[in-house]
Amino acid sequence: MHARNAPSEKAAETTPSWPEEIFAILQRFDVRQVPYVPDAGHSQLIERVLGASSMRAVPLTTEEEGVALLAGAWAGGQRGVLLMQSSGVGNCVNMFSLTQIFRFPFLTIVTMRGEWGEFNPWQVPMGSTTAGVFELSGIKVLRASRPNEVREVVEAAAGQAYNACTPTAVLLSQRLIGAKVFTK
Amino acid sequence: MSKANLLERRSVVSALLAGRKDAIAVGGLGASTYDIAAAGDHDRNFYLWGAMGGAVMIGLGIALAQPKLPIVVITGDGEMLMGIGSLATVGLQKPRNLTIIVLDNEVYGETGGQASHTAVNTDLVGVAKACGIVDARTLATMAEIEAFTPAMQDVTGGPRFASIKIDSANLERVLASRDGSYIVTRIRGALGFAPI
Numbered sequence A: 001m002h003a004r005n006a007p008s009e010k011a012a013e014t015t016p017s018w019p020e021e022i023f024a025i026l027q028r029f030d031v032r033q034v035p036y037v038p039d040a041g042h043s044q045l046i047e048r049v050l051g052a053s054s055m056r057a058v059p060l061t062t063e064e065e066g067v068a069l070l071a072g073a074w075a076g077g078q079r080g081v082l083l084m085q086s087s088g089v090g091n092c093v094n095m096f097s098l099t100q101i102f103r104f105p106f107l108t109i110v111t112m113r114g115e116w117g118e119f120n121p122w123q124v125p126m127g128s129t130t131a132g133v134f135e136l137s138g139i140k141v142l143r144a145s146r147p148n149e150v151r152e153v154v155e156a157a158a159g160q161a162y163n164a165c166t167p168t169a170v171l172l173s174q175r176l177i178g179a180k181v182f183t184k
Numbered sequence B: 001m002s003k004a005n006l007l008e009r010r011s012v013v014s015a016l017l018a019g020r021k022d023a024i025a026v027g028g029l030g031a032s033t034y035d036i037a038a039a040g041d042h043d044r045n046f047y048l049w050g051a052m053g054g055a056v057m058i059g060l061g062i063a064l065a066q067p068k069l070p071i072v073v074i075t076g077d078g079e080m081l082m083g084i085g086s087l088a089t090v091g092l093q094k095p096r097n098l099t100i101i102v103l104d105n106e107v108y109g110e111t112g113g114q115a116s117h118t119a120v121n122t123d124l125v126g127v128a129k130a131c132g133i134v135d136a137r138t139l140a141t142m143a144e145i146e147a148f149t150p151a152m153q154d155v156t157g158g159p160r161f162a163s164i165k166i167d168s169a170n171l172e173r174v175l176a177s178r179d180g181s182y183i184v185t186r187i188r189g190a191l192g193f194a195p196i
Helices: A018-028 A040-050 A064-075 A086-092 A094-101 A121-136 A147-164 B009-017 B031-038 B055-065 B077-082 B085-093 B124-130 B142-152 B180-190
Strands: A031-036 A056-059 A082-085 A107-111 A140-144 A168-172 B024-027 B045-047 B071-076 B098-104 B135-139 B160-165
Touching: A018 A031, A018 A040, A018 A147, A031 A040, A031 A064, A031 B055, A040 A056, A040 A082, A040 A107, A056 B055, A056 B085, A064 A082, A064 A086, A064 A094, A064 B055, A064 B085, A064 B180, A082 A086, A086 A094, A086 A107, A086 A121, A094 B180, A107 A147, A121 A140, A121 A168, A140 A147, A147 A168, B009 B031, B009 B071, B009 B098, B009 B142, B024 B031, B024 B055, B031 B045, B031 B071, B031 B098, B045 B180, B055 B071, B055 B077, B055 B085, B055 B098, B071 B077, B077 B098, B077 B124, B085 B098, B085 B124, B098 B124, B124 B135, B124 B160, B135 B142, B142 B160
Parallel strands: A031 A056, A031 A082, A082 A107, A107 A168, A140 A168, B024 B045, B024 B071, B071 B098, B098 B160, B135 B160
Antiparallel strands: none
16 A cells, blocks of 8 residues: 555645645756656656656666766756655765765755654664765755645755755655555 | 687777767776776766766766767776666666667776676676667677767667677776866866856
């Protein structure tokens, strides 16, 4: 089962509006390449990207591919954003060096696991170290935990990433997305 | 694997890049970057000194951003093995303007010549084909390489993959710039993009 238990708002259980707000921000910043490893929390945004003629969705086999892809995209004149789950952040560690070496406008949006009502203990270690891994890698961390703060957080992140070439990660809290429900 | 008739890497890369025109060349970490530098510094050379396993994905990012430009990634077997999944990603995206060249000496030359998987069990051309890169081949002679190079300019027929078995001699390093900001800003400048 891939159902999510959206905790705070019943109306948002089907289609929350914040993924649409993220998509609009990415469009406004002229984001063209969107590498991703799927996560249920990103599914609505990924659907929008797949349907957007101005964006190239690039499914990856592992998240570090996306860091390298975005470095190439920047060399070729395009902006991108990497979508992944917290467990994928650890897969990227050495490739994160590119964000400092090239000082390119790196933006990633990360759906969190292992921090809020998590059922699966295997998600907890990486979820607990996600922010620390980014910070140790020289990447600024911003976090959104409630639906009404997603837009301003993602706007700020995109602004500093693309305008100031400051590598930035947005963490979308598990509290925002809802804990994954495991049923037999 | 047969050790007969192995090619010399600098001659191979010089031949590959001799008619490069506007092509962007990405060199994987290690000797491939030195080979590209030895063929002549160029404002469209993308030298990697780290990020092992990332060369093909960097090439893909450029290829998607610049679909009318030929993009060639030249890397080694060890670097390719570390980013082996990126062949599946390229096979899915099918960038028509991307060529991937693996200089396969079957060893990790930078670290003491330890055997790589290609020395024993791994057929990179087979992997590329199985990932959906239809034009995947081995180039075994300088004549085959020279016959292949015009295809690298064709931005409608990729993605292409070629494995070239080279000898494992450790050549004198030809040091390219290792300043990443400079390298990327120079390429962007050559493509008409100003610094921020």
